[in-house]
Amino acid sequence: MILPIYVYGHPILRKKVSLLDDTQDYSALIADMFETMYHTQGVGLAGPQVGHSEAIFVIDTEPFREGDPEAEIYKGAFINPKITNESGVDFTFNEGCLSLPDIHEDVTRKSEIDIEYTDENGQRRKEHFKGYVARVIQHEYDHLQGIVFTDHLSQLKKMVLKRKFADIATGKLHPHYKTKNK
Numbered sequence: 001m002i003l004p005i006y007v008y009g010h011p012i013l014r015k016k017v018s019l020l021d022d023t024q025d026y027s028a029l030i031a032d033m034f035e036t037m038y039h040t041q042g043v044g045l046a047g048p049q050v051g052h053s054e055a056i057f058v059i060d061t062e063p064f065r066e067g068d069p070e071a072e073i074y075k076g077a078f079i080n081p082k083i084t085n086e087s088g089v090d091f092t093f094n095e096g097c098l099s100l101p102d103i104h105e106d107v108t109r110k111s112e113i114d115i116e117y118t119d120e121n122g123q124r125r126k127e128h129f130k131g132y133v134a135r136v137i138q139h140e141y142d143h144l145q146g147i148v149f150t151d152h153l154s155q156l157k158k159m160v161l162k163r164k165f166a167d168i169a170t171g172k173l174h175p176h177y178k179t180k181n182k
Contacts, residue, residue: 003036003050004178005098009169012048013099014146017055019080022118026056030077030120033058040177042098044136046143049099051180055080057140064132074133081117083141084126088112093135095149101175103164107152109138 006012020026029052037045037058046057060075088111096104112130115137119125129137139149150158150165158165167173171181 001032001035002039002178003032004180005036005040005175006049006051007099007101007168007179007181008148008165009181010099012051012053013143013148015048015053016146017047017053017144020054020056022079022122022124025122026077026079027120029056030058033077034060037098040098040175044140045098046140048143048146055144057081057143059133059136059140061132061136068132072129072131072133074129077120078115078137078140079118079120081115081137081141081144083113083115083138085114086110086112086138087114088130088134091131091135095135095139097139097149098175098177099143100148100150100165100168101173101179103150103161103168105150105153105157105161107139107149109135109152111135113137115141 033045044059047054056079058077061073064071090108091111092106092108095107113134114128116126
């Protein structure tokens, strides 16, 4: 089932999430999140973005292969994730977000991460990711902390975007997918 995307201005995007009981079966929610992510042409989607204030996100970095045939690809669900280390070089990339339609800005993040999480099969994992996969994970993990990617921008850049933020929050922007702003 395709879920509505909660957009900038909705309070759920600013709340830290609760942990899930990782012994439960979340396959229906995960399937809905993947379906929603593909429908909206995203590469990641976090629980708060679909109205679930819980520690879960899904990613599929396959679309990066178009622009970079050597890009590492990863598809999976992350339940109760915890980034334990960020390392590598600073990596600047033009990010966007389904919860902030029509906004794309350069954001600098570390190029590598270590993360612990429970996967969609209920298995606890500790993994190291780099490149685009690490970036998408960091972006989605931020959502679980009540952070959106524009929080990483300078005050000046945020002032320039103020009108767009207001348009999103008041429903004046109409992306190709269903949204919820209040």
